[in-house]
Amino acid sequence: MGSKQLIAEYKVAVVGGGSFGSALADIVAANKFCVRQWMRSQSQADEINQHHTNNQYLPEYPLHPAIEATTDLAYALKDSDVILVAIPSKSFRTVVRQMQPFVQQQMVVSTTKGIEADSFKLMSQILEEELPTATVGVISGPNLAKEIVAKALTATVVASDSEVLCQTLQQLLHTDYFRVYSNTDRYGVELGGALKNIYAIVCGMGSALSMGANTQSMLMTRALAEMSRFAVTLGANPLTFLGLAGVGDLIVTCTSPLSRNFRVGYAVGKGQSLDEAEAELGQVAEGVNTLSLVKVKADELSVYMPIVQGLYAILVEQKPIARVIRQLMLGEQKDDVEFLLHS
Numbered sequence: 001m002g003s004k005q006l007i008a009e010y011k012v013a014v015v016g017g018g019s020f021g022s023a024l025a026d027i028v029a030a031n032k033f034c035v036r037q038w039m040r041s042q043s044q045a046d047e048i049n050q051h052h053t054n055n056q057y058l059p060e061y062p063l064h065p066a067i068e069a070t071t072d073l074a075y076a077l078k079d080s081d082v083i084l085v086a087i088p089s090k091s092f093r094t095v096v097r098q099m100q101p102f103v104q105q106q107m108v109v110s111t112t113k114g115i116e117a118d119s120f121k122l123m124s125q126i127l128e129e130e131l132p133t134a135t136v137g138v139i140s141g142p143n144l145a146k147e148i149v150a151k152a153l154t155a156t157v158v159a160s161d162s163e164v165l166c167q168t169l170q171q172l173l174h175t176d177y178f179r180v181y182s183n184t185d186r187y188g189v190e191l192g193g194a195l196k197n198i199y200a201i202v203c204g205m206g207s208a209l210s211m212g213a214n215t216q217s218m219l220m221t222r223a224l225a226e227m228s229r230f231a232v233t234l235g236a237n238p239l240t241f242l243g244l245a246g247v248g249d250l251i252v253t254c255t256s257p258l259s260r261n262f263r264v265g266y267a268v269g270k271g272q273s274l275d276e277a278e279a280e281l282g283q284v285a286e287g288v289n290t291l292s293l294v295k296v297k298a299d300e301l302s303v304y305m306p307i308v309q310g311l312y313a314i315l316v317e318q319k320p321i322a323r324v325i326r327q328l329m330l331g332e333q334k335d336d337v338e339f340l341l342h343s
């Protein structure tokens with residue numbers, strides 16, 4: 001990698017054959033970088049190579065013909081300079097361990113918005129543990145995969161201690177429909193992406209119950225207060241939550257039916273069980289796992305997170321939605337913008 005003079009010669013590997021991995025591979029290929037995409041399914045790899053589509057995850061969207069799909073991880077990572085990992089949090093460490101023999105000095109970037117059960121580690125922390133010689137970063141922002149492959153305008157945030165990694169990702173991913181901003185608060189950027197999924201489930205539920213725009217606005221704003229309160233307790237910079245990876249991603253996932261987390265909440269609000277809603281979705285909705293992990297951590301740290309508590313009561317403790325909403329509305333009334341008032 002270090003011997004390459006021009007970033008134009010960089011080779012990129014995308015690990016993961018789902019919707020976001022494909023959307024990112026599509027951008028990188030369109031930018032004329034060599035890109036290999038690794039996935040488990042041979043039939044899916046064949047489909048991408050022969051028909052340039054990924055119908056299971058991105059039906060009806062053509063992918064760039066230069067994407068080379070493979071089920072051979074060694075081949076996918078061979079000679080790579082940058083590796084983008086788009087694997088759901090539940091399997092993230094397992095897959096990263098499989099990558100170990102093929103990773104030396106590469107830049108490895110997590111695109112996954114979740115938290116590891118038991119350890120409460122974020123994905124970039126797993127990367128650091130499992131791939132100690134790599135340079136680690138994350139990307140996060142308002143990035144619905146289906147809108148990206150439709151080339152609807154948006155932006156993301158790259159965060160890393162390494163300025164070189166941030167600049168490299170900006171060049172690999174920047175197009176006339178996708179901007180890439182940088183941030184040094186990797187923990188805050190990553191935490192924002194994981195936390196907002198919880199509130200997208202709540203907003204999906206609110207939409208199913210025909211709540212109005214006032215309700216959605218209140219939910220999103222109080223969600224931001226809760227997220228920031230939790231993040232500050234864990235040592236993140238609350239200002240990060242005012243950026244694209246915080247409020248930007250919160251808005252899109254809390255308002256768009258394209259968000260899988262929103263859709264799970266919507267289905268439960270319409271009377272489906274959580275299991276039914278997840279099965280019908282057939283893709284990952286990270287917020288379901290994140291909810292339980294954050295509820296336990298907030299209790300442990302005594303962080304006041306009434307919306308998390310309420311959603312946990314509905315999804316895990318099976319309390320009636322109407323009763324939980326009433327309790328939330330009649331709960332203690334606090335400051336509006338507390339972390340700014342007290343800092």
Ligand SMILES: NC(=O)C1=CN([C@@H]2O[C@H](COP(=O)(O)OP(=O)(O)OC[C@H]3O[C@@H](n4cnc5c(N)ncnc54)[C@H](O)[C@@H]3O)[C@@H](O)[C@H]2O)C=CC1
Pocket residue numbers: 016017018019020021039040057086087088089091094095111112113114143144145146282283284286
């Ligand atoms: N889809 C989106 O709009 C966005 C997704 N993300 C994040 O990207 C991450 C990945 O999500 P998506 O691609 O959307 O998920 P997805 O559900 O569309 O696809 C997941 C992919 O991971 C693969 N996978 C799961 N376990 C595996 C294992 N053990 N070994 C090999 N492959 C495995 C599946 O086969 C599938 O190809 C999630 O954490 C999500 O939060 C981030 C931004 C946008």
Ligand SMILES: O=C(CO)COP(=O)(O)O
Pocket residue numbers: 113141142143144145197200249252253258259260261262284285286
């Ligand atoms: O993170 C996302 C958009 O930025 C994708 O959200 P979902 O995982 O809810 O689809």
